[in-house]
Amino acid sequence: MQFVSTRGEAPVLGFSDVMLQGLARDGGLYVPAEWPRFSPEEIRALRGLSYPEAAFVVMRPFVGGEISDEDLKSIIDESYGTFRHTATCPLVQTGPAEFVLELFHGPTLAFKDVAMQFLARVMDHVLEKRGERVTIAGATSGDTGGAAIEAFAGAKRADVFILFPHGRVSPVQQRQMTTSKADNVHAIAIEGNFDDCQGLVKAMFNDHGFRDRIGLSGVNSINWARIMAQTVYYFTAAVSLGAPDRSVSFAVPTGNFGDIFAGYVAKRMGLPIDRLIIATNSNDILARTLATGSYETREVVPTMSPSMDIQVSSNFERLLFEAAGRDAAEVRACMESLKQSGSFTVPAAALERIRAEFDAGRASEEETAQTIRETLENSGYLADPHTATALKVAREKAIPGETMIVLSTAHPAKFPQAVKDACGVTPALPVWLEGIMSAQERFTVLPSDLKMVEDHIIRRARAVSRE
Ligand SMILES: Cc1ncc(COP(=O)(O)O)c(C=O)c1O
Numbered sequence: 001m002q003f004v005s006t007r008g009e010a011p012v013l014g015f016s017d018v019m020l021q022g023l024a025r026d027g028g029l030y031v032p033a034e035w036p037r038f039s040p041e042e043i044r045a046l047r048g049l050s051y052p053e054a055a056f057v058v059m060r061p062f063v064g065g066e067i068s069d070e071d072l073k074s075i076i077d078e079s080y081g082t083f084r085h086t087a088t089c090p091l092v093q094t095g096p097a098e099f100v101l102e103l104f105h106g107p108t109l110a111f112k113d114v115a116m117q118f119l120a121r122v123m124d125h126v127l128e129k130r131g132e133r134v135t136i137a138g139a140t141s142g143d144t145g146g147a148a149i150e151a152f153a154g155a156k157r158a159d160v161f162i163l164f165p166h167g168r169v170s171p172v173q174q175r176q177m178t179t180s181k182a183d184n185v186h187a188i189a190i191e192g193n194f195d196d197c198q199g200l201v202k203a204m205f206n207d208h209g210f211r212d213r214i215g216l217s218g219v220n221s222i223n224w225a226r227i228m229a230q231t232v233y234y235f236t237a238a239v240s241l242g243a244p245d246r247s248v249s250f251a252v253p254t255g256n257f258g259d260i261f262a263g264y265v266a267k268r269m270g271l272p273i274d275r276l277i278i279a280t281n282s283n284d285i286l287a288r289t290l291a292t293g294s295y296e297t298r299e300v301v302p303t304m305s306p307s308m309d310i311q312v313s314s315n316f317e318r319l320l321f322e323a324a325g326r327d328a329a330e331v332r333a334c335m336e337s338l339k340q341s342g343s344f345t346v347p348a349a350a351l352e353r354i355r356a357e358f359d360a361g362r363a364s365e366e367e368t369a370q371t372i373r374e375t376l377e378n379s380g381y382l383a384d385p386h387t388a389t390a391l392k393v394a395r396e397k398a399i400p401g402e403t404m405i406v407l408s409t410a411h412p413a414k415f416p417q418a419v420k421d422a423c424g425v426t427p428a429l430p431v432w433l434e435g436i437m438s439a440q441e442r443f444t445v446l447p448s449d450l451k452m453v454e455d456h457i458i459r460r461a462r463a464v465s466r467e
């Protein structure tokens with residue numbers, strides 16, 4: 001299996017190199033040169049498999065034989081052995097045709113664990129075989145950071161630096177990043193918003209001198225391995241509701257567009273999905289883009305679903321590449337316009353293709369709170385604010401006869417104040433996490449300045465350069 005960059009000017013690479021590179025050297029994102037396809041029989045054969053067994057079948061084609069089946073299976077088994085639900089990602093029915101797919105049973109209570117537990121192990125496996133080390137830089141609006149710090153804590157071949165927006169994540173999210181005792185993980189509070197953090201990480205990747213000097217790698221969903229691992233739960237959820245003999249739709253709380261893009265990948269692989277519904281909070285750039293065809297960044301507004309307070313939605317570039325018939329020049333032109341003016345126009349043919357597969361809607365703060373309240377009253381289900389945005393949009397867009405799976409991306413206990421304000425119930429943190437609220441914090445505050453962040457990383461990274 002080979003991978004190409006959405007900007008068409010980076011080397012074509014295999015799975016392991018793509019995973020270690022993170023962002024392509026031309027600033028683009030890697031996608032498979034061809035989509036592997038599963039027949040209806042192959043999808044039907046997923047019925048009755050455990051989550052790790054299904055994960056092996058779905059991810060194997062992308063790995064392209066670079067990791068032996070035996071090693072891949074044991075990496076997957078170990079990864080999902082950290083989850084505290086026997087089904088790994090269970091489905092809960094919340095309405096006659098509405099199901100919630102709970103993705104938060106991993107160590108840090110967010111869907112990021114599904115891919116991050118796997119990524120840390122598979123990266124370590126490849127680095128060990130190659131005798132290499134990496135320095136990882138990641139940006140977070142709250143959940144990726146905690147998941148990465150947990151998954152990579154103590155890793156022998158990786159140092160991890162996580163940039164988070166100072167004062168804009170929930171107290172639980174912050175403490176998941178700042179209370180680790182491992183000396184290879186570092187939290188950096190940036191004076192700015194998530195887009196500033198993500199902009200700094202991308203700028204580090206585009207600074208090739210720095211990138212090569214420290215052996216830079218990434219754990220955000222710009223890394224193909226993240227998307228690949230997130231594709232699995234679309235298969236397991238749809239199959240448990242009758243796929244391939246019955247199709248379903250998914251509503252996905254969306255920020256950086258990685259999670260919903262994983263659903264698009266599942267569809268390209270042959271999974272019968274009717275609609276992929278993008279749900280945003282007040283930072284509704286994606287809903288506006290689908291409505292108007294114009295991708296226009298605005299000031300980020302802080303919300304009760306802080307992990308989705310995003311304007312520059314990285315993985316939209318992957319969709320644009322696909323919808324533009326893999327025309328890298330067209331993608332480059334759009335991304336150049338985004339850089340110069342903060343906006344671009346989606347080419348007309350691409351917009352039509354996107355609208356054929358996706359629908360989009362937004363939930364205001366009031367609507368999100370009301371959905372948390374109503375869902376608790378009507379079905380006894382306590383949703384976190386991110387999940388509630390998707391429940392609201394799914395209900396607004398519901399079509400009779402359609403089965404809707406709503407992705408539940410975080411445990412409500414990560415956002416106790418917002419949930420309490422909405423419905424009066426304060427969700428408790430699971431016992432194994434209670435200690436973080438009183439543990440000593442360790443983090444550095446830095447301005448949103450590339451040079452200062454790079455200098456900080458160079459001073460602290462143990463690792464330097466791939467050997
Ligand atoms: C809890 C939660 N829900 C939804 C999202 C949005 O997912 P994505 O960025 O993949 O669109 C995030 C952040 O990524 C998140 O942390």
Ligand SMILES: N[C@@H](CCOP(=O)(O)O)C(=O)O
Pocket residue numbers: 139140141142143144145219220221222255256258307308314
């Ligand atoms: N919401 C995310 C933002 C980063 O997304 P990623 O999926 O690209 O890592 C977060 O919680 O950090």
